[in-house]
Amino acid sequence: MRREALEVVANEGIGPYHLIRVKRGALHPGDPGQFFMLEAPGRVLPRPMSVCFAHASELAFLIDPIGPGTRALCELRPGDAIHLLGPLGNGWRLDVERPLLVGGGIGVAPLPYLSERLGRPPALLGFRSEWHAEAAALVPNAEVVLEPTYVTEALPGGYDVLACGPEPMLEALRALVPDAQLAWEAPMACGYGACYGCAVEVDGVLERLCVKGPVLAAA
């Protein structure tokens, strides 16, 4: 884990989301599913964001402006600088035989990096609308379903599922695919185990998601 002030290179709208690209500096990009804490200008606390792309000189984050912190991040302009802390947490295990990436909504954010690292396996993505589904273009070999169809209805059998998405989607996947690897969310103040704010129930006990996860085994 390392903290650096880095320059924003680009801010591009993709459907309702923003793809924010920043210089990488000396930061290690980490593994797919790991995340960084991004300084949200004007806010007291940083916000956790998964790595969407990692290139030699850049990191990219796909951000859904849903509240004050994410809106501040989506207003960044090229040339602005923000602090990044990371990489943090534990990503997906990549030693799987027949990977299928499953994403819902802004849960597609970490999948482009995961897809690249796994050699572009098939992906199944669910979105609320055509507009939201513009983000599917970031993920190779993706099949898209739109509401009222859910990814769980289109899910083929016999795959190693690696997923990220809204809690109801993850709960449904957990019930269907006991060996799935699921990336969860919790409000986080620090991302590195300091605040105990990100507690989630794992096997009946409260654990810090930033330390145990964010990727957890389903069963």
Next chain:
Amino acid sequence: MLLLNASGCLDAMTAPPVARSLDAYVTKTITPLPREGNPPVRIAETEHGMLNAIGLANPGRDRFLVTVLPRLRELGVPIWVSVGGFSAAEYAETCAALEGVTIELNLSCPNVDEAPESAAEIVSACRAATALPLYAKLSPAAWDVAESARAVEAAGADGLSLVNTIRGLALDDRTLAPTLARGTGGYSGPALKPIALAAVYACAHATALPIVGMGGVRSGRDALDLIAAGASAVALGTILFADPDAPARVRSELDAECSARGYAAPSDARAIAHEAHAHAS
């Protein structure tokens, strides 16, 4: 000038280099029995600070003593153990079991039900149980924090930690229901700084005890303010969440502030606000 972390704002086990960048590491509050803490949601950001209702999640006294404390000693920095409990006897039992540390009595957590005894009664019981240095951590919500400070000084405290969080409430933007599962939480961060300054200022005037000042410190200038109000050490809390490199930064900013103002060392600025006030009035 000692720079510490505020209790509950750093886990030395998940971030050893951050703990080593401090002059002493303060543990999260330890209670006699293990506590899982409050259900989520436990934290919420507000405009000028954050609310937390962690609920003193900790491994409990026995597991702390056997498995955590020996590892903390390996860090090579002095250890302060924050002690909590639900009666004076509980606090005193934990104090009696500790060796080679400084003790900070958490007499002010807004997120759990309190012991029935007063702060001074708890300090007395702990004083009888240990010869280790005893700091009393007080709430800024007390009607007269200087009065509490005098009372714990008389009961045998060796120092004060000022301040803990102050109770606050945040409502969810969509539902207008409390954001935190527990309802209210402890308010920390930048908004707490003037409240902390007032408490340190009043207690430095009322007692001769050394004071660890904390509440909303983000910069060397914030640290200098607490020192000028009477603090002899400063602790970093909420800022560590955003910036784990804050200890080194705050220290160098503090040195720069001091030399720009003609102080050879931060300690030369200690309680200067009281002199300046005496001159002005």
